Amino acid sequence: xxxxxxxxxxxxxxxxxxxxxxxxxxxxxxxxxxxxxxxxxxxxxxxxxxxxxxxxxxxxxxxxxxxxxxxxxxxxxxxxxxxxxxxxxxxxxxxxxxxxxxxxxxxxxxxxxxxxxxxxxxxxxxxxxxxxxxxxxxxxxxxxxxxxxxxxxxxxxxxxxxxxxxxxxxxxxxxxxxxxxxxxxxxxxxxxxxxxxxxxxxxxxxxxxxxxxxxxxxxxxxxxxxxxxxxxxxxx
Amino acid sequence: xxxxxxxxxxxxxxxxxxxxxxxxxxxxxxxxxxxxxxxxxxxxxxxxxxxxxxxxxxxxxxxxxxxxxxxxxxxxxxxxxxxxxxxxxxxxxxxxxxxxxxxxxxxxxxxxxxxxxxxxxxxxxxxxxxxxxxxxxxxxxxxxxxxxxxxxxxxxxxxxxxxxxxxxxxxxxxxxxxxxxxxxxxxxxxxxxxxxxxxxxxxxxxxxxxxxxxxxxxxxxxx
Numbered sequence: 001x002x003x004x005x006x007x008x009x010x011x012x013x014x015x016x017x018x019x020x021x022x023x024x025x026x027x028x029x030x031x032x033x034x035x036x037x038x039x040x041x042x043x044x045x046x047x048x049x050x051x052x053x054x055x056x057x058x059x060x061x062x063x064x065x066x067x068x069x070x071x072x073x074x075x076x077x078x079x080x081x082x083x084x085x086x087x088x089x090x091x092x093x094x095x096x097x098x099x100x101x102x103x104x105x106x107x108x109x110x111x112x113x114x115x116x117x118x119x120x121x122x123x124x125x126x127x128x129x130x131x132x133x134x135x136x137x138x139x140x141x142x143x144x145x146x147x148x149x150x151x152x153x154x155x156x157x158x159x160x161x162x163x164x165x166x167x168x169x170x171x172x173x174x175x176x177x178x179x180x181x182x183x184x185x186x187x188x189x190x191x192x193x194x195x196x197x198x199x200x201x202x203x204x205x206x207x208x209x210x211x212x213x214x215x216x217x218x219x220x221x222x223x224x225x226x227x228x229x230x231x232x233x234x235x236x
Numbered sequence: 237x238x239x240x241x242x243x244x245x246x247x248x249x250x251x252x253x254x255x256x257x258x259x260x261x262x263x264x265x266x267x268x269x270x271x272x273x274x275x276x277x278x279x280x281x282x283x284x285x286x287x288x289x290x291x292x293x294x295x296x297x298x299x300x301x302x303x304x305x306x307x308x309x310x311x312x313x314x315x316x317x318x319x320x321x322x323x324x325x326x327x328x329x330x331x332x333x334x335x336x337x338x339x340x341x342x343x344x345x346x347x348x349x350x351x352x353x354x355x356x357x358x359x360x361x362x363x364x365x366x367x368x369x370x371x372x373x374x375x376x377x378x379x380x381x382x383x384x385x386x387x388x389x390x391x392x393x394x395x396x397x398x399x400x401x402x403x404x405x406x407x408x409x410x411x412x413x414x415x416x417x418x419x420x421x422x423x424x425x426x427x428x429x430x431x432x433x434x435x436x437x438x439x440x441x442x443x444x445x446x447x448x449x450x451x452x453x454x455x456x457x458x459x
Contacts, residue, residue, distance in 0.1 A: 050321055052458050073324030083319025085310065087251045099243040100323040135314075142319065 001026050002047060002150065002181065007056030008205075009042050016042040018205040019056070024183055026061075029176045031192035032185040033209075034202035035229060040185035041079075043202065044154050047183065048077045060150070073101065076148035080158035082139035086128035090114050090138050093127060094145060101146040117141045118167060132159040140168060144175075151175060153184035157191060169195065189225065193218045201225060203232050240325050244333025249340070251310055258306040258341055266299035266349040274356040284357050289419035291357075293412055295349050296372075297379065300342045301401050304383040307338055308391035317457070327457060328450035335384035335446070342376050359423075367422045367431065374435055375415035378442040382407050385449035388456045407445075414438045 002024040009017040017039045024030050032040045045051040046058055049068045060071040084093050091110050098105045105113070114123045117137040119130075127135060136159045144151070151172070157165050172195055176182055186192040193199065193213060199221060201209035208228055211221070252258055273291045277284060311317040320330055350368070354361065361368065383404055390400040405412075414434035421430045 048322060050318060050458065069324050069326065071324075072322055075322065077318070077322050079315070079318070081315030081318060083316050083322075084314055085247070085251060085316055086313060087254050087310075088247070092247075092250065096243060096247050097319065097323065100240060100320075100325060 001059075001061040002183070003057075003059040003061070004043070004047070005057040005059075007043075007046060007053045007058060009039075009046065009051065010054045015205055017046070017053070020202075020206055021056075022200065022207060022210075024181060026181055027176075027179045029172075029182040029195055029197045030184070031196035031199050032183065032202055033187070033189070033192060033199065033225060034185075035232075038202045039205040040202050041154050042205075044077070044079075044152050044183065044185055048072075048075060048152050050077070073146065074148050075150045075152060076143040076146070077152045077154075078139060078143035078156045079154035080136075080156075082127075082135045082142075084127045084135060084138055084142060087126055089124050089126055090119060090130075090141075091123045093138065094142060097142055097145055103146055105145075113141045113145065114138070118163070133161050133164050136160050137164055137167070140171065144171075149180060151180055151182045151184075153182065153186075155185060155187070157186070157188065165191075189222050190218065193221055201228060203228065208232070237326075237329060240329045241332045241336065244320075244330060245336045245340075248307075248310075248334065248337035252337075252341060258303045259344065261306070262299040262303045262341065262345040263348050265302055266295045266345055267352050269295040269298055270349060270352055270356050285359065285423050286420070288353060288357055288359065288423060289416045292350065292353055292419060293375070293416045295353075296342070296346050296376070297405070297408075297412055299345050299349065300338075300376070300379055300383065301404060303341050303345070304338055304380070304387040304404070305390075305397055305400050307334060307384065307387045312391060321457060327454040330457070331384055331388075331450055331453040334388075335380050335449075338384055338387075339376050339380040342380060343372065346372050346376065361423070364422045367428060368419065371415060371418040371422065371431075371435070374438045374442065375411055375418075378411035378415075378438050378445065379408050381442050381446040381449060382411075385445075385453065385456065388453065392456075410441050411438055414441075 004020060004022045007017055007020045008015065020043065034040050042051060046053050049072055088096065091114065094110045094113060111123055117140050119134060119137055127138065130138065156168060160168060169191065172182060184192065184195065196213050199211050199213055200207055209224065270291065277287050280287060311320065386404050387400060390396040390403065393399050414437045418431055418434040421428065
């Protein structure tokens with residue numbers, strides 16, 4: 001479970017999050033929507049422990065409350081930045097992260113992980129030679145190498161082609177089916193709606209809409225979201 | 237813990253051996269500094285041994301700063317630092333891995349620069365080499381103990397190439413001054429007991445700053 005209580009984040013005078021409170025239950029899939037600069041990435045980075053909130057409290061429960069260091073071991077963070085070393089091969093990248101996560105993965109297992117993301121035959125090639133989409137596929141293997149309980153996803157479909165998008169969508173659906181907690185920032189309303197149990201719209205650093213997916217149709221959600229964005233744009 | 241430090245160090249070493257981005261630049265720059273001093277000190281060729289310690293450490297410090305500036309460049313590309321920060325290890329471990337990598341690269345560079353300095357300044361130093369190695373090791377550890385932390389701070393700013401030397405040199409001044417003094421004792425005297433004071437100062441400085449940096453590194457890396 002993830003508990004966010006009254007979190008605010010300031011970058012100088014700019015306030016990215018304002019008194020934001022939200023609870024994500026274990027096994028829940030939450031899609032975060034919002035305009036650029038609404039605070040989605042900041043929220044995800046705070047949840048991941050990459051950014052310290054200016055005020056407020058974040059609690060990550062993985063079979064009980066954990067220290068930030070322990071909590072990181074149970075979280076996977078995937079964004080449009082791949083966090084891969086261009087001068088290392090795919091296998092070397094995964095081996096590096098596997099060692100840091102204390103995972104005893106041999107060469108065959110690492111090859112298997114790379115093949116699973118559709119990069120068979122390219123294991124020994126420097127990542128710099130990969131296309132953007134291929135790098136994002138490898139980033140998926142990297143982020144979920146340690147089979148985390150909580151998946152934090154910041155625009156994870158960026159750069160993926162149709163096959164890659166289908167692969168990631170299927171991967172996330174299966175992960176959700178296995179009880180993983182997912183929080184995903186996304187702009188694509190259809191993808192975000194299809195995958196989610198719950199939809200949150202973040203606007204001006206706060207929660208502007210919080211609905212269960214079952215309670216709204218896609219068309220209804222899109223209509224409400226557009227209206228909300230227009231209202232905020234007019235007000236701003 | 238040592239395994240994780242080794243993992244980070246090994247990764248940096250592998251990337252450097254593959255690209256030679258830092259080492260080539262550091263060695264080239266260090267040798268250029270020597271060449272300039274070689275011409276500048278032509279007038280005092282007779283007493284060149286007195287000037288060599290200062291020349292050497294200026295060259296080591298300048299080329300080392302170049303390496304430190306590159307240290308977090310690979311981590312910034314593709315936001316690799318973000319991936320590193322997500323691993324469940326004490327963030328001080330990241331500091332130790334990076335610091336040891338920087339230290340090894342700097343020592344390799346120093347070895348090449350030292351050999352070139354023997355040629356340029358026509359020095360014979362067989363007997364002194366073990367002591368020079370000791371001073372270089374302690375001095376470089378101190379330099380990189382501070383440098384790795386400040387490099388991480390500078391990497392988060394727009395003016396990192398300019399900022400690093402500005403904040404690094406005032407802090408590492410005690411290391412540089414004592415390293416020059418110790419090298420001068422080795423090259424210009426026979427009484428090596430005098431090495432005790434500069435070596436002690438450098439060792440204490442290194443331990444204090446490495447401990448502080450290990451503890452502070454977590455706060456340096458977060459937004």
